[in-house]
Amino acid sequence: MIKFSVITVLVCTVFISASAQQKVKTIEEQRQAEGNTKQTARFGESNIKCYYEFTRSGASSSSRRDTLVLETGPEKSRFYDPSRQHRDSMVRASMNIPNTETIKSISVFRSENGKDLSTMQGTVSSRADEGESYQIFKDLNTGKIKVVDYTSVNGKSFEYEDQVGPMDWKIQQIPDTIINSYSCKQARLNFRGREYTAWFSPEVPINDGPWKFMGLPGLIVKVEDSLQLFSFSLIGLEQTKIPVPIQIPAGSIKCSRADFEKMKAKQPSGMQVNFSFGNLILAEFPGEINYVPMELK
Amino acid sequence: MRYLYFFLLFFQLQQIKSQTIWSGTIIAAPDMKGVAGIQITVRTKATDSILTYSRTKPSGAYQVQFTSTADTLGIFINGIGMESKVVYLANHSQLANITLKPNAIQLKELKVKPPRISRRKDTLNYLVDEFTDQNDRTIGDVLKKMPGIEVKENGSILYNNKPINKFYIEQKDLLQGRYGIATNNITAADVATVQVMENHQPVKALINSEFTNEAAINIKLKDAAKGVLVANAQLGSGIKPFLWDNELFGMYFKSGRQMINTYKGNNTGQDPGAEFRHFYPGNQNQQDLKLSIQEPGDPPVNQNRYLFNRAHAISVNNLWAFENDKQLNLNLSYLQDVQQRSSLANTGYYLTQEKLLEISEQLSSTRRINQFEGALKYNINNKKYYLNQELSFLGDWGSSNGIALQQDSVIQNLSQPNYVFENKFDLVKQYGKGLLKLSSASRFERSPQELMVSPVSFPFLSALPGSGQWNQDLTDQQWSTKNKISFGWNRNKFKHNYTAGMELKERRIYSDLQEYNKGSNSGDSLKNHLKWNGAEVYFNPDLIFLTGKFRLSFSLPLKVASLQIRERYNHLDQVKNRLFINPSIYVNYEISPMMNLNINLYRNSTLGEADQIIPGIIMQNYRMLTRNSNELQEIELKGISGGWNYNNPVKSLFINLNNTANWKMSNLIYSYTFNGQFQVLTAYILPNQSFSNRLSARISKGIDAIKGTFTLEGSYGSDKGEQISQQEFYKSIYETISFKPSFTTRLSPWISVAGSLLFSSSRNKIYGIPDIFKPVRTQIQSSRLNFFPSKKMTINISQERYYVQNTYTGSKTVHFANAGIRYRFKSVDFSMDYTNLFNTKDYVTANYDAVGYRIANYMLRPAQLMLKVKFNLRGKTRSNE
Helix, strand or coil: CHHHHHHHHHHHHHHHHHHHHHHHHHHHHHHCCCCCCCCEEEEEEEEEEEEEEEEEECCCCCEEEEEEEEEECCCEEEEECHHHHHHHHHHHHHHCCCCHHHCCEEEEECHHHCCCCCCCCCCEEEECCCCCCCEEEEECCCCEEEEEEECCCCCCEEEEEEECCCCCCEECCCCCEEECCEEEEEEEEEECCEEEEEEEECCCCCCECCCCCECCCCEEEEEEECCCCEEEEEEEEEEEEEEEEEEEECCCEECCHHHHHHHHHCCCCEEEEEEECCEEEEEECCCCCCCCCCCCC | CHHHHHHHHHHHHHHCCCEEEEEEEEEECCCCEECCCCEEEEEECCCCCEEEEEECCCCCEEEEEEECCCCEEEEEEECCCECCEEEEEECCCEECCEEECECCCCCCCECCCCCCEEEECCEEEEEHHHHCCCCCCEHHHHHCCCCCEEECCCCCEEECCEECCEEEECCECCCCCCCHHHHCCCEHHHEEEEEEECCCCCCHHHCCCCCCCCCEEEEEECHHHCCCEEEEEEEEEEECCCEEEEEEEEEEEECCEEEEEEEEEECCCCCHHHHHCCCCCCCCCCCCCCCCCCCCCCCCCCHHHHCECCEEEEEEEEEEEECCCEEEEEEEEEEEEEEEEEEEEEEEEECCCCCEEEEEEEEEEEEEEEEEEEEEEEEEECCCEEEEEEEEEEEEEEEEEEEEECCCEEEEEEEEEEEEEEEEEEEEEEECCEEEEEEEEEEEEEEEEEEEEECCCCHHHHCCCCCCCEEEEEEEEEEEEEEEEEEEEEECCEEEEEEEEEEEEEEEEEEEEEECCCCCCCCHHHEEEEEEEEEEEEEEEEEEEECCCEEEEEECCEEEEEEEEEECCCCEEEEEEEEEECCEEEEEEEEECCEEEEEEEEEEEEECCHHHCCCCCEEEECCEEEECCCCCCEEEEEEEEEEEEEEECCCCEEEEEEEEEEEEEEEEEEEEEEECCEEEEEEEEEEEEEEEEEEEEEEEEEEHHHCEEEEEEEEEEEEEEEEEECCEEEEEEEEEEEEEEEEEEEEECCEEEEEEEEEEEEEEEECCCCCCCCCEEEEEEEEEEEEEEECCEEEEEEEEEEEEEECCCEEEEEEEEEEEEEEEECCEEEEEEEECCCCCCEEEEEEECCCEEEEEEEECCCCEEEEEEEEEEECCCCCCC
16 A cells, blocks of 8 residues: 555656656747757846848859847857747757657658758758858957857757957058948958958947957947958847846857867758658758858868 | 067067056946946047057956057047046056946947848738838738739739738738728738738648648738727818718727728718728629619729719628637628719611611719628638638619610619628538538529610510500529538648539529500510529549649549529420539649749530520610520630749749630520610520630839839730621621839839839721721820928829720820828828819720720719818827827
8 A cells, every 4th residue: 555655656756747847848948949959058148239141152153141140248249140040940849749649651851862842831941051050159358259059950069169369450540431320440350261351330339249250449340251252241239128148058069169160061951841741751951062161270 | 379479578568668558447336346348449639540459357457558659648438338438648657447437328229121021931021111101091002012912903912913812910801801991991000011921721721731822911010009999080071062081990909809990981983882892712793684774884094083972881890709719700881872974975886897887875874872791700710620600691772773865865763672691601620631621602692673764765665655664674583502522631642632512503583574554464575484493413523743843633523414494484494404524634833932833724614594595575774675595505615824923022023924715615696686776685596616815924023222113014815706796697806915014112211103004905806807997005104203391291293194096086185183282290181182183074985895886985073172181099199109
């Protein structure tokens, strides 16, 4: 009798804790729908949100524009691509079918015989060459950054540390130019194999900018490389009413920048998921990605 | 490395003696703690150039070093949330602690401009504010300017050349297809986004099994317009004669409740009943047998130029949404209108090649409309289950009277009530992989009509002595029920669907033509007592093959139709049994996500309707008698249509190309014969063929830089057919071609321009006969200019030019112009409109009949001046005003 009740209590506790865990997980999932992993760690807080249009002129003639976001505060900042994060989280969510008994078949197509499911109804997809998968976390005091990134939507995420500052900017003694209503000064920088020209505005007293750029006496309003392969320009700026916490996703695999770049160069072309009538199709996009890194060394 | 750095620094210090180092701490009042991340720049007093810069450490400490020859230099301190400060210090190394006061400085904000059109999966989002200018009042005005969306003259909305299948407001279908009520009344400023949902399947249970290529539109309101009662009231008055134009509009939108109520009344030529039109596909009314009076038609100018009306229209639209996707709709509308028309018409009929019959008549008429419509609908729409129950009633108490003046004046009075009751039921349910559909529709319609003509001068009738006044009674009553059940399931790339159905129809047509006050019975040839009983049973296998880009559907309906026709007075007793096989194939190929190609091939055989087999004479109007053949019309139609669509929302470029060709075979041919000036419509049993072809193209391109949209439309149509005129057999071809470029643009914040030009040409040719019909060429040019001298004031000028060229009337040009001014004071709009500035009082048209022409001179509304005041009332004040 005692034995029986002990077992009952045990079973109940396990069940309750399991369901409680599940509940926590779902709330966490909802809150961090854009994060790659479920847990996060607090990194800092931001009170200014900047929107940059990022133009990437690929090896092919077509160029791609994305809107990336910089959330910056007095000491820390985060730079990421919200729409790419959203697309990827949609792909992850659709692969995670809640009732597994509704799956009648699963078909998987690797990139060598990849398929384009884009015309099928209900397909969610994310291409590796559309938008940026990285999230860059900067410590503006030390010039040290953390990059959280992944090479495949459904794979593990990686994290590497990178000492980028202080950056050796050369402020140009030329008259100010007005860009998007901000009065800007010009500065130049040679960074990891590319020559950059930046326009920054002392009107916005933040030493931050898009991507890994920082350390100028004013927000970077525009920056481009000498080959004009990459260009960031500020298209929006707003002050948040209350400070917004900056969270770093936890649980990533730590590695070095060089190791990650090697994996990135071999990344798959992106994932499509279609689930209808019990048939789950996972397909990589056909073809390969021609990855042009910003950092050459 | 570090040593080297120090060495270099030391070396540098040795070289340049005048290195200055400033250091210290930046602290903030009131707690006097160091502040991190404050920006420090050192600038010379004279120039603006930055000498050096730094930022404070987490402790608030800073250090800057520089070399300068200046005596004093400025240290600039800036930080978010802190006041900005400049302190001038002497050019020698020193310690400087600076205290800042907190100050929530507002940075110069930069609003992110979202693209005017953006796509997310199958949904296109149009930002309404980006398409709106000050002159646009309603969402309908703005919809016209969105590339890819086409708004027809009658208000129906097309996307990709296809009518939309649903019009939602906040994802709910409040108006049930009468979306003119929304597009003509909801203020553009209350709408945030217009969404086009491509390939929209309104029945959620069918989303994964039945594909549609039609789109739906969803109106997303701004938050300020939700959860509050939004009301507009307009009072308008003008001359000449005394004019009035009043409106009352109220809407309320919340998650579980939607409501739009409207009243419109005017005598200014605006038809408020146009808003009550049903636009959903498949909602066409049945063809009834109708008597008519000879009255002026519609000239091809804007309706508000020729409509002399006195109209009142009320609509009540309610929607209640409950949990589990249940929804209840109640829609009521009432329209009362008195319309007066008058025209002078010359109609010519070529009886033979040389002999032309010309009829000249002066017509005036008054049409009274009294129409009530009501529908109650209950609906459950979720992923597994769909139920729809709909009950509707239409009551029409219409009447017309008119005078036709030839040598004598003829009085015509028509009373034409019509009542329709309809019940519809639909059910869709998923069973595992299978899908069951059930649908049932029953309809009862009755139309007791009476036409009085005095005096009647048909030689056939007036040979009998009498009062000369004749009455035509006609009652058309029909009852029908349509039921079907279908079962479908999916297997890999194939979708199977099998439908079985049954339709029953009973129709009674009673008619009697008799002389007024004569008492005695009219002859049997003037009477009809027709009983029509039809039954159809069908089975339709339907197969769809679907891959990612390719889609083929094939259906092969087999139908057994049985028909019994009995007519008492003309001793007609027929039974017809037919088996019909009407196959069709549809292929759709997605060449790329932005481009698709489709082809449709079909064959369709049908039996004619009861109103084509009436053996007794019916007086249709004062100068037309009809007598149909004893034989039923049987039609065989074969057709092919194809289309190519290209939609590029990134470049705002939309292109559609369509062509449809139809071959029609019929056992009967209809012909007008003339007896003096009186027409008799007769049907002959003579198998004949006709062919028609329609080609249309449309290109629209949005240009963001000038906030404009350019559209090019072109079409060509030809109809080849056979006809009989005065017992002679002819082959003829009728061709039309038209081309219409148009544009709208908001050139700058204070000016917007819109314009269009329509060229069209039509010709009629009869084989074996030298051209007796000369081509008619028409040009319609219209333009509109809006100025916005201030945010509150709008001035607009518009003009239309109609040009018609033909041999009968020569070339004629008619000009119209309007001007208006609108001023907004708080939430009140004042407007003044002066329409028909040139006071153009008539309009001449020329067009072709089957074997003749018709030239008509219509009376138009004279110049008029209107003053209107519109109050915008809101349950809650809006924050953005």
